[in-house]
Structures are given as structure tokens and as C-alpha cells.
Amino acid sequence: MQLSTRNLLGIKDLTKEDISLILSTAEQFKEVLQRPVKKVPSLRDVTIVNLFYENSTRTRFSFELAEKRLSADTINFAASTSSAAKGETLLDTVNNILSMKVDMVVMRHSASGAPHFLAQHIPAAIINAGDGINEHPTQGLLDAFSIKESTGTLEGRKVAIIGDIMHSRVAQSNIYLLKKMGAEVTVCGPPTLIPKYISEALGVNVSYNLKETLEWCDVANVLRIQLERQNQVLFSSLREYSLAYGINRTLLDSLHKEIVIMHPGPINRGVELDSDVADSKQSIILQQVENGVAVRGGSFLPSRRKSRPPPFKNGKARTSGAPPSQFLLLIEKKATIHPKKKPNPTRETTK
Ligand code: ASP
Numbered sequence: 343m344q345l346s347t348r349n350l351l352g353i354k355d356l357t358k359e360d361i362s363l364i365l366s367t368a369e370q371f372k373e374v375l376q377r378p379v380k381k382v383p384s385l386r387d388v389t390i391v392n393l394f395y396e397n398s399t400r401t402r403f404s405f406e407l408a409e410k411r412l413s414a415d416t417i418n419f420a421a422s423t424s425s426a427a428k429g430e431t432l433l434d435t436v437n438n439i440l441s442m443k444v445d446m447v448v449m450r451h452s453a454s455g456a457p458h459f460l461a462q463h464i465p466a467a468i469i470n471a472g473d474g475i476n477e478h479p480t481q482g483l484l485d486a487f488s489i490k491e492s493t494g495t496l497e498g499r500k501v502a503i504i505g506d507i508m509h510s511r512v513a514q515s516n517i518y519l520l521k522k523m524g525a526e527v528t529v530c531g532p533p534t535l536i537p538k539y540i541s542e543a544l545g546v547n548v549s550y551n552l553k554e555t556l557e558w559c560d561v562a563n564v565l566r567i568q569l570e571r572q573n574q575v576l577f578s579s580l581r582e583y584s585l586a587y588g589i590n591r592t593l594l595d596s597l598h599k600e601i602v603i604m605h606p607g608p609i610n611r612g613v614e615l616d617s618d619v620a621d622s623k624q625s626i627i628l629q630q631v632e633n634g635v636a637v638r639g640g641s642f643l644p645s646r647r648k649s650r651p652p653p654f655k656n657g658k659a660r661t662s663g664a665p666p667s668q669f670l671l672l673i674e675k676k677a678t679i680h681p682k683k684k685p686n687p688t689r690e691t692t693k
């Protein structure tokens with residue numbers, strides 16, 4: 343059971359089978375996370391750097407927690423407190439980190455395509471934790487995991503994505519994933535926040551009418567207005583946006599059915615969602631966060647396939663790391679940590 347890709351740069355590159363494999367691995371890992379001892383040795387001897395050039399709360403914490411639960415060694419990099427603030431380039435920073443023998447890079451960057459650029463230049467496997475307005479693949483995966491968990495299936499589900507579609511990497515990853523898995527998708531928001539040819543390009547329905555969209559869908563994934571990514575005025579005011587596209591209790595009660603409410607966070611309460619909706623029984627927002635740890639654990643799988651990453655520049659063969667197939671096996675066997683004495687392969691090469 344292997345994925346078709348080594349790096350996890352976007353849902354666009356994944357096959358339906360890849361997505362199913364990550365989701366089922368996440369399911370197994372979620373079971374591990376419910377145990378009294380929540381740790382398995384699947385990533386023992388693997389060193390991961392979490393490289394965050396842009397702020398994050400949920401994504402960074404859940405990656406870190408998943409790495410710890412899988413016994414990886416981790417280091418954290420925040421651009422604001424590093425030499426990037428002194429003008430070092432992305433490639434220099436990463437090559438310096440890699441020379442400390444790092445196996446995987448989890449990366450968030452405000453520039454779309456930054457992880458794709460890095461993937462062409464470094465041997466370590468890369469997981470995209472959000473690049474500009476392009477993709478946020480692990481968010482797409484955790485949203486799909488949560489929809490499946492709460493409604494039973496993705497196939498045939500009617501999912502509405504509501505809000506600032508134009509600037510949302512979450513929307514893009516969700517659309518790619520849901521379409522691949524057979525769900526129907528409608529994007530809804532003000533015309534200025536929905537890309538013009540999205541319907542033709544991505545095969546989604548477009549609606550500017552919130553009430554009609556909510557009547558249609560089984561699940562509403564509500565997005566924040568991403569002001570930090572907008573460089574022009576695209577609607578008159580947050581208050582007006584909220585009047586036309588904010589979801590409140592009265593609106594939900596006027597529907598003829600109960601729909602599931604989702605949000606990737608951070609919520610701007612009172613703008614896109616009122617508190618009595620965000621905190622209601624219909625909302626699975628905190629389940630999404632919980633599932634984030636399981637799915638991020640599952641997302642390490644593509645990077646562990648096949649052989650170890652190629653040697654570093656100095657030509658020395660890499661020597662540490664468990665065989666890739668261990669990941670699934672260890673979870674399936676419900677193993678906890680049991681350090682087995684293995685011959686140290688580095689010893690042969692050190693004189
Ligand atoms: N869901 C986003 C993330 O965790 C929002 C945040 O960072 O607060 O990356």
C-alpha cells in the first residue's frame with residue numbers, strides 16, 4: 343500500500359486511492375489517539391522540521407502533536423524569530439537545516455508554490471501545511487475525514503463552501519478532494535469573492551444566494567474573510583458581508599432540515615458565523631480540530647514510501663530510519679513503544 347507521490351504538495355496531485363489510503367491510515371491513528379498510551383514508534387529515528395513562515399495555531403500544533411505521538415524527533419522554525427528576518431533566502435535556510443540531517447519538512451508559506459519550489463531543490467520529503475492562496479492539503483483531508491465521520495460517506499454528499507473562495511487555499515483543496523471522491527460542491531459568496539471561471543475549471547456549482555445554498559446542502563463549510571490576502575476592496579464592509587452571508591440561528595431554523603456546520607478556523611465570530619451556530623450541536627468545528635491530529639499523522643505516509651530520500655550533497659549514504667512499510671503495520675498491530683535492539687548501521691561507516 344503505497345501512495346503515488348513522495349511529497350504531499352496538494353490534493354490536485356493525489357489519486358482517489360491515495361486519498362482513501364490517507365483517510366484510512368488516519369482512522370487507524372485516531373484509534374491510537376484514544377488509547378491511554380497514545381504513542382507508537384512509527385517515525386522513530388525520523389527527524390522532522392516544522393517550517394512556518396506564516397502564523398498558525400491549529401495546523402502547527404496538530405502536526406507537532408502527531409509527530410510526537412509517532413515518536414519522530416522534531417524541530418520548530420518560526421520565520422519571525424529566525425535569520426529569515428535578517429534576509430536569508432528560503433533555500434539557504436532550508437539547506438542549513440537539512441545539513442543537520444533532517445528527513446522531512448512540514449512547511450507553511452505565504453507565497454503560493456513555495457513548497458513546490460523547495461521540492462525541486464531538496465532531497466527531504468515535503469508536506470505542504472498551506473501555501474498562499476493555493477492549497478492546504480491536510481486541511482482538505484481533515485475536512486473530508488470529518489464529513490465522512492459525521493455523515494457516513496463522501497460519495498454523493500452535497501457540500502457547500504461559503505465565503506471568501508477567491509483567497510482560500512482551504513476551498514481549493516476541499517474542492518479538488520470532494521470532486522475526486524464523488525461529492526457535489528457548491529461555492530457560495532459575493533461575486534467579487536468567487537473566481538470567475540471556477541465552475542468550468544473545477545466543476546463546482548456557483549451560487550450567490552446563501553439561503554438557497556443552505557437549503558441545498560448536507561454540509562456547510564464556512565470560511566473566514568481573509569483580509570490579509572486581499573489587496574483591494576472587494577466588499578463594502580464586514581457588517582454588510584455578515585448581513586448577506588453570515589450564518590445565524592434564525593437562518594438555520596428557517597431551513598427544512600438540519601445541516602452540518604464546519605469551519606477550518608480561525609472563526610471571526612459575528613461575521614461569517616454567530617456564536618450560537620459555531621457552538622451548537624450542528625457544528626463539528628472542534629471535531630475537525632481533533633481529527634486534524636489523526637489526519638496529519640496519516641499524511642506522513644506518502645513521505646515514507648519507497649527508499650529513504652537520496653543522499654545529501656556530500657555523497658554520504660543515509661543510514662538511519664525504519665523501513666517505510668512499518669508505519670501501517672505498527673498501527674495495525676496496536677503496538678506501543680518497544681525499543682528493539684537493532685545493530686547500529688552507522689557504526690560500520692564510522693572509524
Ligand atoms: N486553521 C488555521 C491553522 O491552524 C488557522 C490558524 O492557524 O489559527 O493554520
Ligand code: ASP
Nearest residue numbers: 472478512566606607608
Ligand atoms: N486556517 C486556514 C488557512 O490557513 C483558514 C484561514 O486562515 O482562514 O488557510
